[in-house]
Amino acid sequence: xxxxxxxxxxxxxxxxxxxxxxxxxxxxxxxxxxxxxxxxxxxxxxxxxxxxxxxxxxxxxxxxxxxxxxxxxxxxxxxxxxxxxxxxxxxxxxxxxxxxxxxxxxxxxxxxxxxxxxxxxxxxxxxxxxxxxxxxxxxxxxxxxxxxxxxxxxxxxxxxxxxxxxxxxxxxxxxxxxxxxxxxxxxxxxxxxxxxxxxxxxxxxxxxxxxxxxxxxxxxxxxxxxxxxxxxxxxxxxxxxxxxxxxxxxxxxxxxxxxxxxxxxxxxxxxxxxxx
Amino acid sequence: xxxxxxxxxxxxxxxxxxxxxxxxxxxxxxxxxxxxxxxxxxxxxxxxxxxxxxxxxxxxxxxxxxxxxxxxxxxxxxxxxxxxxxxxxxxxxxxxxxxxxxxxxxxxxxxxxxxxxxxxxxxxxxxxxxxxxxxxxxxxxxxxxx
Numbered sequence: 001x002x003x004x005x006x007x008x009x010x011x012x013x014x015x016x017x018x019x020x021x022x023x024x025x026x027x028x029x030x031x032x033x034x035x036x037x038x039x040x041x042x043x044x045x046x047x048x049x050x051x052x053x054x055x056x057x058x059x060x061x062x063x064x065x066x067x068x069x070x071x072x073x074x075x076x077x078x079x080x081x082x083x084x085x086x087x088x089x090x091x092x093x094x095x096x097x098x099x100x101x102x103x104x105x106x107x108x109x110x111x112x113x114x115x116x117x118x119x120x121x122x123x124x125x126x127x128x129x130x131x132x133x134x135x136x137x138x139x140x141x142x143x144x145x146x147x148x149x150x151x152x153x154x155x156x157x158x159x160x161x162x163x164x165x166x167x168x169x170x171x172x173x174x175x176x177x178x179x180x181x182x183x184x185x186x187x188x189x190x191x192x193x194x195x196x197x198x199x200x201x202x203x204x205x206x207x208x209x210x211x212x213x214x215x216x217x218x219x220x221x222x223x224x225x226x227x228x229x230x231x232x233x234x235x236x237x238x239x240x241x242x243x244x245x246x247x248x249x250x251x252x253x254x255x256x257x258x259x260x261x262x263x264x265x266x267x268x269x270x271x272x273x274x275x276x
Numbered sequence: 277x278x279x280x281x282x283x284x285x286x287x288x289x290x291x292x293x294x295x296x297x298x299x300x301x302x303x304x305x306x307x308x309x310x311x312x313x314x315x316x317x318x319x320x321x322x323x324x325x326x327x328x329x330x331x332x333x334x335x336x337x338x339x340x341x342x343x344x345x346x347x348x349x350x351x352x353x354x355x356x357x358x359x360x361x362x363x364x365x366x367x368x369x370x371x372x373x374x375x376x377x378x379x380x381x382x383x384x385x386x387x388x389x390x391x392x393x394x395x396x397x398x399x400x401x402x403x404x405x406x407x408x409x410x411x412x413x414x415x416x417x418x419x420x421x422x
Contacts, residue, residue: 032362032379032381032404032405033335033404034379035337035364035366035379035400035402035404037337037339037366037368037372037374037398037400038372039368039370039371039372039398040372042339042398046337046338046339047338047339047340047341048328048330048338048339048340048341049340049341050326050328050340051325051326051328051340051341051342051399051417051419052340052341052342052343052396053343054325054343054345055323055325057323058323058325058345058348058421059345061345061348061421061422062345062346062347062348062394065345065346065347065348066346066347154318157323158315158318161323161324162324165324165325165326165327166311166324166326166327166328169326169327169328170328209394210345210346210347210393210394211345211394213394214343214394214396216341216343216396217343217396
C-alpha cells in the first residue's frame with residue numbers, strides 16, 4: 001500500500017505546476033464562532049436522550065438535599081428477588097433495570113448472597129436480551145470480586161456505576177435503540193417508587209415536586225413502551241407499565257405535586273413492580 | 277495537449293485518493309480520557325450518571341437532554357480525540373435561557389452547575405474547531421453529580 005502511495009506522490013509531483021489544493025491558513029482563519037442554541041428549533045436528529053434519566057443513587061442525594069433522612073438502599077433491601085423467567089424482551093429489559101437499581105442502591109449495605117443473587121439474575125436477563133461477551137464478562141468479574149472480597153464496597157459502587165451508567169448505554173449499539181430506555185425505565189420506576197415511599201413515610205410532601213416531577217422522563221419512556229412496528233405480543237406487564245406511565249404523565253403535568261399525587265405515584269409504581 | 281491535460285487530471289484524482297489517509301474519529305481515545313476524569317472524580321465524592329461517545333464534524337453540535345435535581349451539583353465533562361482543537365459546552369434551561377458556557381480554547385471543556393430547580397436542561401456539545409485533515413472528531417461526554 002505504501003508503494004502505491006509513493007507512486008501516487010511521484011505522479012502528482014510530475015503532473016502539476018499549479019498550486020496544491022487550497023489549505024486553510026491559520027493566520028487568516030476567522031475569529032471563533034460563538035455557538036448559539038435555539039431550543040425551539042433543534043433538529044431532532046441532533047438530540048440525544050441517553051443522559052436524560054437520573055440514576056437511583058442520584059435520587060438518594062436529591063432526597064437528602066431536600067431534607068429527608070430515608071435511605072433508599074434500606075428500603076430496597078427487603079424487596080423480593082426479581083425473576084428473569086420470561087421471554088418477553090421488553091419485560092426483560094425492565095426487570096434488568098429494576099435489579100440494577102437495587103444493586104446500585106444497596107451495594108454498600110447488602111449481604112453478599114443478596115448481591116450475588118442480583119448479579120446472577122442480571123446476567124440471566126442480559127444474556128436473554130443478547131448482550132455481548134464484554135458486558136457479561138464484566139458481570140462475572142464483579143461476581144468473582146464479591147465472592148473473594150477482592151474489592152471494597154466503595155470500589156464495588158464504582159463498578160456498579162460503570163455498569164449502569166457507561167456499559168448499559170453502550171448496549172444501544174448491539175441490542176437496539178429500545179433496550180436501554182426500558183432498562184432505564186425499570187431503574188427509574190424502582191427509584192421513584194422508593195422516593196415516593198420515603199416522602200409518604202416522612203410526610204415531607206412539600207419536597208414532592210422537586211423530587212418526583214419529571215414529565216420529560218415519563219414521555220421518553222412512553223415513546224419506547226408505545227413504539228410501533230415491533231412484533232411484540234400484547235403483554236400484561238408492559239401494558240400495566242404503559243398505564244402507570246400515562247398516570248404519571250398526568251400527575252407530572254401539574255404545577256405542584258400534592259400528598260394525593262405522591263400516594264398515587266407510590267401505589268401505581270408498586271403495582272407494576274409487584275408483577276415482576 | 278488536451279489529452280495530456282485530461283490524463284493528468286485523472287491521475288491527480290486517483291493519486292489524491294491513494295494518498296489521502298482519512299483521519300477517522302477516535303471515540304475510544306476520547307472515552308479513555310474521559311474515564312480517567314470520571315474515576316478521579318470519585319475521590320472528591322462525584323459519581324457518574326451517564327457517559328457516552330459521539331462523532332462530530334467541524335461546527336456541528338449534539339444536544340443532550342438531562343434532568344437535574346434541585347440542590348444537586350453537576351459536572352458536564354467532555355473529552356475530544358487528537359483531532360479536536362476546540363470543543364465547547366453550553367447549558368440551557370427548559371425555556372432556552374443560557375445558564376453556563378465553557379468556550380475556552382480546549383478539547384476538554386467542563387461546566388460545573390448547581391441546579392436551582394428540578395427540570396429538564398439542554399446541554400449542547402459543539403465542535404468549534406477540528407484538525408484540517410479530519411472529517412470528524414471523536415468526543416466523549418459525561419454527566420457526573422454529587
